[in-house]
Amino acid sequence: MEAERPFHLVSPLLESLPLSRAAGTKVYMKLENVQPTGSFKIRGIGHFCQEVSVAGGGPWGCARRAGVQWGHPMLPSVSGPRWGHAAVPFLPLPPAFQAARKGCRHFVCSSGGNAGMAAAYAARKLGLPATVVVPSSTGPGTVRRLQELGATVEVCGKVWDEANRRALELADTPGWVSVHPFDHPLVWQGHASLVRELKDSLEAKPDAIVLAVGGGGLLAGVVAGLQQVGWPDVPIIAAETWGAHSFHAALEAGRLVTLPDITSVAKCLGAQTVSARALECAQESRVISQVVEDAEAVRAVERFLDDERMLVQPACGAALALLYSGRLQRLQREGRLGTPLGSVVLVVCGGSSITAAQLRGLKSQLGLE
Numbered sequence: 001m002e003a004e005r006p007f008h009l010v011s012p013l014l015e016s017l018p019l020s021r022a023a024g025t026k027v028y029m030k031l032e033n034v035q036p037t038g039s040f041k042i043r044g045i046g047h048f049c050q051e052v053s054v055a056g057g058g059p060w061g062c063a064r065r066a067g068v069q070w071g072h073p074m075l076p077s078v079s080g081p082r083w084g085h086a087a088v089p090f091l092p093l094p095p096a097f098q099a100a101r102k103g104c105r106h107f108v109c110s111s112g113g114n115a116g117m118a119a120a121y122a123a124r125k126l127g128l129p130a131t132v133v134v135p136s137s138t139g140p141g142t143v144r145r146l147q148e149l150g151a152t153v154e155v156c157g158k159v160w161d162e163a164n165r166r167a168l169e170l171a172d173t174p175g176w177v178s179v180h181p182f183d184h185p186l187v188w189q190g191h192a193s194l195v196r197e198l199k200d201s202l203e204a205k206p207d208a209i210v211l212a213v214g215g216g217g218l219l220a221g222v223v224a225g226l227q228q229v230g231w232p233d234v235p236i237i238a239a240e241t242w243g244a245h246s247f248h249a250a251l252e253a254g255r256l257v258t259l260p261d262i263t264s265v266a267k268c269l270g271a272q273t274v275s276a277r278a279l280e281c282a283q284e285s286r287v288i289s290q291v292v293e294d295a296e297a298v299r300a301v302e303r304f305l306d307d308e309r310m311l312v313q314p315a316c317g318a319a320l321a322l323l324y325s326g327r328l329q330r331l332q333r334e335g336r337l338g339t340p341l342g343s344v345v346l347v348v349c350g351g352s353s354i355t356a357a358q359l360r361g362l363k364s365q366l367g368l369e
């Protein structure tokens, strides 16, 4: 039924000549930065919210049970503009729908920003309220955009883990449902759609997929997707920045490790402890962990802006830096990646909390001119 139409877009897959030149192989960009909230997060978070809402009896669940078709004038609008406009007013739902919502009355999400944006967007589409708890490292621009989407925003703690503890407290409220930013099977299922789109778009399976890791949700989703499409052997190169390298630390230790703090400027990679699922993925699939300096990630953001005219967050810069810095060629020389590589897919994870002024500020903070 159309009511289960996902909230994410089928994102473009474009070859990048500058990245191909830098990486010494054909590089395709999976442009998740053009998703409605600016990052891949809407895939998994949107899927989670729709599933929970339907299960919990939200408008879609009620509609589905009542046989109401998509586009029913009483259903909330789902064609609303990208954030930045006043929230589209919702038509009052018939009493039957109101009553059906009892199972899921309110979403609450902890986030470095982008998962929160996705949760706020999904909640708005589902006609449900949302509260997003962010750490103090989340800029005022992100808070404002969350509020423009209709979310209530709480700022709690210095790092995501502290904000998450507050979100879990709020989730104890009857009817409130916690939306984890990276550690839930429904989130991974939603992210797996990215790989199904690669399968539809590419003539042959890629020789590697490059992505960024924060809590490991994107990694878990890509691994799930590779298994679903029959590409389980495609190596994944997992990028982090030093100071947000909880996945790398876990791989080195062979167990989950909690970083004492998040000191990287890539705050949206800032999970002090990576999810257990991410560590399992590294045991099930060919996952190669690579860590870059903040300076490399920020330089990569600027170079990508010049090369492809797209501005992304330092989290995405970490993955870009692997291509710009010759890391792929080094992995090939070390025999950890095949030679030659036919093609590589870079997940341009995006991120909405970045402006030209913030990029200049990051360069200044890191002494980059």
Ligand SMILES: COC[C@H](NCc1c(COP(=O)(O)O)cnc(C)c1O)C(=O)O
Pocket (backbone or CB within 6 Å): 039, 110, 111, 112, 113, 114, 115, 116, 160, 181, 182, 212, 213, 214, 215, 216, 217, 218, 219, 267, 268, 269, 270, 271, 313, 315, 316, 349, 350, 351, 352
């Ligand atoms: C603390 O923050 C976790 C999460 N950001 C995660 C994130 C990642 C990493 O994704 P993950 O590995 O957490 O699924 C990559 N690229 C971008 C642009 C991201 O925002 C959030 O927004 O709450």
